Ligand code: ATP
């Protein structure tokens with residue numbers, strides 16, 4: 001079974017080939033055009049996807065040593081994401097599916113992030129989580145604790161009521177004058193700073209839900225007040241500010257994850273989404289795993305941010321279920337796990 005996966009939900013154009021659950025290629029073309037604007041500009045993203053999609057798919061097929069006529073199905077990200085971006089991947093997948101006469105599979109991007117844990121680079125190359133497991137999905141648009149009962153059966157136990165964890169990283173980084181996306185830079189500076197240097201308040205939200213907008217506001221006021229006293233405050237304390245901010249975000253995330261693990265009695269715990277690249281978060285999780293006896297699953301860096309390998313692997317499991325979609329499928333910008 002050979003699946004071509006296509007991902008175009010935000011600002012990365014990606015294509016990947018998965019053969020019987022094993023990745024053969026995974027190509028990603030990023031978009032530099034947004035750097036100037038401090039965030040993704042939807043219209044520019046759509047245009048860049050149009051420019052990138054054919055070369056990226058071509059490269060993925062070439063590097064996998066696969067021709068279009070060998071494909072069993074084409075899987076594409078249907079949502080959630082930016083509609084104009086999704087339309088490019090969706091339309092391309094439909095066109096290729098028609099011309100190659102292979103079935104089409106629609107993939108929920110969030111499910112893809114979760115199933116990134118099942119991407120094998122070599123047959124049997126790693127231990128995978130066993131069902132049911134918990135997944136902390138932390139990305140640019142989502143922060144959720146998910147109970148994963150099977151490849152295609154997942155339930156959201158809790159989620160953010162406002163900003164996502166990635167947004168908290170990016171927006172706070174922006175306030176500090178760092179370029180977009182700021183998450184990786186905060187991570188980098190945090191490694192050199194003291195996480196106890198400054199204290200930020202944590203939200204109170206019910207059960208397993210999250211909230212990050214309050215942190216963003218208190219961070220903004222904190223910097224504004226300090227800069228009033230010392231115009232060079234940010235410059236002189238960048239590492240400590242980043243380390244303290246990062247620690248606060250990690251504490252917020254892990255408090256609820258610990259609670260979910262305790263309440264459900266589930267010991268297999270995993271993390272997914274772009275923020276799971278964060279080194280501080282990975283270290284804190286590794287600590288927790290030791291302390292609470294979790295089996296911890298962290299995907300390799302290349303499968304944490306947006307990539308088509310996770311779309312192809314999800315497509316593979318949907319293929320096994322004969323879960324195909326017609327050519328009238330339209331993308332959706334917002335969706336939860338039940339789609
Ligand atoms: P979604 O998947 O919810 O639609 P998205 O696809 O935009 O959102 P991802 O690509 O999964 O999100 O993740 C991007 C986010 O991850 C950005 O907010 C970015 O700042 C953050 N991020 C990436 N690397 C790191 C890091 N090392 N530390 C903190 N945040 C990071």
Ligand code: FE
Pocket residue numbers: 109113139140273274305306
């Ligand atoms: Fe994503």
